[in-house]
Amino acid sequence: MELKFKRKNKTLIIQISGEIDHHTAAELRRQTESALEQMGGRNIIFGFQEVTFMDSSGIGVMIGRYKQIQSLGGRIAIACPNEKIEEIIRLSGLSRLLPSFPTLNEAIAYAEGRESDAV
Amino acid sequence: MELKFKRKNKTLIIQISGEIDHHTAAELRRQTESALEQMGGRNIIFGFQEVTFMDSSGIGVMIGRYKQIQSLGGRIAIACPNEKIEEIIRLSGLSRLLPSFPTLNEAIAYAEGRESDAV
Amino acid sequence: MQFDNEARVFFSAKSENESFARLFAAGFLTQLDPTISELTDVKTAVSEAVTNAIIHGYENKTGIVELFCGYVGKHIYIEVADKGKGIENVEQAREPLYTSKPEMERSGMGFTIMETFMENVRIESIVGEGTRIFMEKTLAKE
């Protein structure tokens, strides 16, 4: 798993590539927390374009970040997950807390609270 | 493993892609024999450009074909093997019976008995 | 049971081996020419069960995880087992979102995912002796 971090307005964008499982989830959590500290940001977008695999360990990390961010009044969104990963998110009943979007721009619009712009 | 057969003058060129092991060697042998019957040819060139793996089972098949071809006065050559495969051929002491060439053209020149053309 | 083909691996209960376990299952089953979607289903279910063996069964201490793959025709059988602490309440463990380790950011979705992506998920567990998960799946015939 590899991570790239970018800050855009109040949103931290995390582009993930590779596989998210229990082994790599610890790293995803650690690096996301340290990026939030160093780069700041009120919202998080997880970019899934290049994620080739995710199991429920990924759900755990995202719920964890949701709890952190929500207490600051921020939002979390997922961009470009593949079908199987979207199914796992849906199964967990998280689609409302952690909505998925087919493009990064739509995810950013949601995170920044300007849904209508993107539609 | 996938095979492509082509006839050029008196030479049957067999382009191999994928892995050559005991499991696929049987198929390589069978298809080579039936191509020789159907397409004819006095010489054989095994094109190794796209061979990703070979173990000693491949050596067995090539020695087998060498014996067949030699009795007809033909030649066998190997084109574009990677370093590891060349090492296996060298280990077997076959470099003289089944010489390897870095290009298909050099292999053809050898098989057709016009080595000097290619040099 | 007489399988057309089978493979049983025993490996160290280390998180590095989770991806190896998925590769093992996928590599063995490619012989059946599954769809990418079917392969992902199996990899995901195997990943869940193997992760559970490592973090719940052995609680990240040393141990050996067993993974079995076998097939008869297009019907595949998977088993994942550990000799770890076992599950006290299997009914509760199966509930979506139930986890005994929320502090580790577990989601409690492991069994739900296994049940969604595979068929006939069966759990055999004895406290203090270990856990064995059985899963099956019939691949589409082309």
Place this chain on the structure above:
Amino acid sequence: MQFDNEARVFFSAKSENESFARLFAAGFLTQLDPTISELTDVKTAVSEAVTNAIIHGYENKTGIVELFCGYVGKHIYIEVADKGKGIENVEQAREPLYTSKPEMERSGMGFTIMETFMENVRIESIVGEGTRIFMEKTLAKE
């Protein structure tokens, strides 16, 4: 022996599983970040030993092949075993170009390749009980 990490697989003695055995060894050892050349050496040696178990040990009848991979630091240990017919004359078997199955177009280069690509190749064999090959290799430290 205490390994940093280990995996032991038992699989059906079928030629389809030769590529699976290579994938198994390569997949397990990628954790050590080997060079492509080192990985190919191991895959080739494993392929030779597993093929021998299938065609010489079990003579293409049913049986189970065992493959072990383990490492301590950058030193790797491989074992391939069968419960097949065993080797009568181990000295002779090791000779380059010796094969008991020339009619199957075997080259007799299997053991020579194992010895070239790996270190300390040891053969334990009992006629009627089976054969176990031990191989080691130290990967280059970067």
